[in-house]
Amino acid sequence: MTKERPRVTKPKIRSQEDRQRSGRALRNKTPRAAHGQHVLGQGERDIIALIEDSNQDRLQNLVPIRHGRMLQSAFAFFRGTAALQAHDLAGTPSSGIIVQACGDCHLMNFGGFASPERNIVFDINDFDETCQAPFEWDLKRLAASYVVAARWRGFRDDQAREIAVEAVAAYRRSMRERAGQGVLEGWYDQITIEDVADLAEQAGGDMSARVSRKVTEAHKQTHERVFQKLTAPGRGGLPRIADQPPLLFHTPESTPEVAAQFFSAYRDTLAEERRFLFDRFTYIDTAVKVVGVGSVGTRCLVSLFLAAPDDPLFLQIKEAHASVLERYAGQPKQRHNGQRVVVGQRLMQSASDIFLGWAKGPTGRDFYVRQLRDMKVAPEVETFTPRVMRANAGLAGTTLARAHDKAGDAAMIAGYLGKSDAFDEAIGDYAVAYANQAERDYATFTLAVRSGRLQSDLSEGELATMLR
Numbered sequence: 001m002t003k004e005r006p007r008v009t010k011p012k013i014r015s016q017e018d019r020q021r022s023g024r025a026l027r028n029k030t031p032r033a034a035h036g037q038h039v040l041g042q043g044e045r046d047i048i049a050l051i052e053d054s055n056q057d058r059l060q061n062l063v064p065i066r067h068g069r070m071l072q073s074a075f076a077f078f079r080g081t082a083a084l085q086a087h088d089l090a091g092t093p094s095s096g097i098i099v100q101a102c103g104d105c106h107l108m109n110f111g112g113f114a115s116p117e118r119n120i121v122f123d124i125n126d127f128d129e130t131c132q133a134p135f136e137w138d139l140k141r142l143a144a145s146y147v148v149a150a151r152w153r154g155f156r157d158d159q160a161r162e163i164a165v166e167a168v169a170a171y172r173r174s175m176r177e178r179a180g181q182g183v184l185e186g187w188y189d190q191i192t193i194e195d196v197a198d199l200a201e202q203a204g205g206d207m208s209a210r211v212s213r214k215v216t217e218a219h220k221q222t223h224e225r226v227f228q229k230l231t232a233p234g235r236g237g238l239p240r241i242a243d244q245p246p247l248l249f250h251t252p253e254s255t256p257e258v259a260a261q262f263f264s265a266y267r268d269t270l271a272e273e274r275r276f277l278f279d280r281f282t283y284i285d286t287a288v289k290v291v292g293v294g295s296v297g298t299r300c301l302v303s304l305f306l307a308a309p310d311d312p313l314f315l316q317i318k319e320a321h322a323s324v325l326e327r328y329a330g331q332p333k334q335r336h337n338g339q340r341v342v343v344g345q346r347l348m349q350s351a352s353d354i355f356l357g358w359a360k361g362p363t364g365r366d367f368y369v370r371q372l373r374d375m376k377v378a379p380e381v382e383t384f385t386p387r388v389m390r391a392n393a394g395l396a397g398t399t400l401a402r403a404h405d406k407a408g409d410a411a412m413i414a415g416y417l418g419k420s421d422a423f424d425e426a427i428g429d430y431a432v433a434y435a436n437q438a439e440r441d442y443a444t445f446t447l448a449v450r451s452g453r454l455q456s457d458l459s460e461g462e463l464a465t466m467l468r
Contacts, residue, residue, distance in 0.1 A: 016179060016411040023415025026096050032422045034093040035136060036429030039437055041091025047084060047441045048448045054083045057321065058297025065246065066296035067449060067456040071463070074442040075152040075381075078145060079106055080293040082129055083324040084441065085141055085434070090328035094134045095416050099408030100347050102400070103129025103325045104294065105138035106145035110396045112193055112214070112377030115351035120193040120215060120375060122395065123349050124403055128295065130344030131323035132331050135404050135413055136427070142400060143167050143431035146393050148438055149381050157432075159386045163393045164431040168424040170397030172417045178405045179414035186405040190350040193377075196395065203391040210388070214377045221373045227312040231304065234285075241287040241304055246457075248302075254286040258362050259303065262317075265359035266369050269342070274354055281305035281313050289316070299365065302372055314372040315355060319365055336360070338368035348403040 055063050070080040082104040102109065102124050109126040143164040150160035178186055193215055200208040227239070230248070234240030243249045263283060267275055282305060289302040299319035306312055320337035334340045338358030346352045358368045379392060404413065417423050448454045449463065456463065 019409060019411035020179060020415030023097065023412040024418070026416050027418075030093045030095055032416075032418070033426050035140070035423065036426035036433075038092045039430060039433045040088050042087060045087065047081075047444055048453060050084055050087060051081070051445070051454070054081075054324075055297065059299065060297075062246070062290060062297040064455045064457040065290060066293070067454055068458045069293045069296060071446060071449060071456055071458060073152050074439045075145075075148050076293055077442040077445055078148045078438050079108060080296075081438075081441070082106075082141075082294055085144070086129075086137075086324040086328055088434070088437075089137050089140065092140075095136055097135050097408070097413055097416060098132050099135045099138075099404045099413075100344055101131055101133040101135070101138045101325065101329075102127060102348065102403070103131050103133070103138075103323050105141045105400065107142065107149060107392065107396055108145075108379065108381065110399055111379060112196070112375075113353075114375035115190075116354050117351075118375075120377065121351055122191045122193065122196050122377075123351070123399060125376070127341050127345040127348065128318070128320065129323045129325060130341060130348070131325040131329055133325045133329040135408060137325070137329075138400060138404070139168055139171060139397075139427055140430055140434070142396060143427050144434040144438065146389065147431045147435035149384075150386070150389060151435065151439075153381070153384060153389070155386050155389070160435070161428050161432050163386070163390045165421075165424050165428040166390050167393035167397040168427045169421060170394040171401045172397075172414075172421075172424060174398045174401035175405065175410050175414045175417060176419070178401060178410040181410070186402070186410060188350075189402055189405075191395070191399055191402065199391060199395060203387060210380070210383075214380075217377075221375050223312045223314055223371075224310070226314050226373055227304075230302070230314070231312075238284060239304070239306075241285045241302065243287070247290040248287055250287045253362070254288075254301070256283070259283055259286055262359050262361060262367075263303075266357045269339070269357035269359065270355070278355070281307045286317075291316075291318075299361070299367070313355075315369050316372040317367050317369050319361075320358075320368050321366075337366040339366075341368045347407045350402065350406075 066080065070077045104126055109124060110122070111125050112120045112122050113125055115121050146164045146167055147160045150163050197208065197211050200211040230241055231239040232242040241248070260283070267278055270278060284304045284306055286301050286303040289300055290296055291300050295318065298321065301317040303315045303317060304312060305315065320341050322334065322337055323340065326333070336358060342356050342358050345356060353370045355369060355371050358366070361367055384392065449456050
């Protein structure tokens with residue numbers, strides 16, 4: 001009896017043209033113009049209740065600091081309410097094209113940082129909310145952030161909309177270019193600080209000088225510089241992180257025994273050669289460090305390690321909750337949210353921190369770990385002119401396209417977006433409408449603080465001065 005040979009299934013390899021056609025076909029279900037016609041996918045909502053819900057699992061003594069930072073402006077409020085926009089995106093028209101999304105894609109979450117080769121690259125730099133979701137959700141948050149920021153800077157309404165549209169147009173143009181490239185080419189692509197400098201020179205004005213100054217400052221943001229700022233002599237001749245309450249302080253829970261258990265688990269998530277590097281350092285101290293706007297109240301810490309008395313390493317330990325997109329994007333609950341953040345970051349960035357890893361805390365909370373302040377370059381929005389902000393928007397849109405290409409299908413997205421500006425204009429309409437909504441929400445938020453429903457760390461005089 002002859003043995004039957006196993007059937008060999010012919011692999012299905014789709015051409016770039018075929019994938020682009022699939023993307024174009026999705027317009028029949030969700031026309032590009034539809035994205036500009038719906039702002040609140042779930043209708044009217046109680047934003048104070050949503051903010052209170054987002055505060056539930058935070059350190060309650062730090063929540064007033066979070067509210068105080070959100071009170072600074074409508075732009076600060078927008079930055080601190082990713083959960084609110086995630087709620088509002090659910091139910092809006094969807095392209096149906098899913099990527100690894102940033103999840104909190106506003107303009108302040110783009111910037112420069114050191115690659116493992118010690119070159120400064122420009123990329124997305126915050127992945128606390130990363131999740132599988134429709135690609136346009138990132139674009140909608142990014143575009144809206146530019147309108148809110150432009151209004152905060154006092155730009156004209158037409159300038160604010162133009163800046164938002166440029167972010168989307170740059171994304172579309174870049175995605176069309178990437179659609180014709182190979183997968184590996186997209187995976188290896190980087191936006192270097194030299195690319196940013198070239199863009200700054202083209203933009204004119206003093207933007208080139210700004211970039212040069214920021215790069216010079218970034219090279220000074222070393223562990224040695226942080227060591228000088230954050231530590232003081234301790235007992236036994238060893239340095240100790242210096243308390244600076246309420247933003248930097250020790251807690252009784254941060255014992256050497258707890259640290260040893262945590263960092264042992266964290267070490268196991270590093271690549272083998274990086275475990276060897278990590279083992280060169282000895283643990284010294286840990287303290288709570290309040291950071292950002294949206295992160296305030298989550299458990300964020302900084303740990304000091306030494307390889308020699310003058311050779312420090314600072315690691316930041318950040319609590320990772322479920323992504324704000326998870327429930328709305330229909331994604332399953334993650335086994336470990338620290339791992340979700342790290343994997344999403346490695347997937348979307350062109351180069352990632354060599355110390356990225358994750359572990360569970362002593363009470364079962366999820367955390368991820370990275371270096372603290374490693375040659376970072378942040379945008380100075382408060383000094384932006386309309387021209388500079390427009391150039392920044394184009395750079396952010398191009399950067400987001402690179403990240404979505406690495407974590408998605410550029411050809412399908414490019415097919416959906418097309419050659420015209422139809423999608424750009426639709427997201428421009430959305431961005432203006434959502435900025436209007438965000439400003440109304442900010443007004444509601446300030447009233448809730450004034451009435452006492454929400455607490456802030458600002459005195460009555462500070463609050464009155466800021467809001468008048």
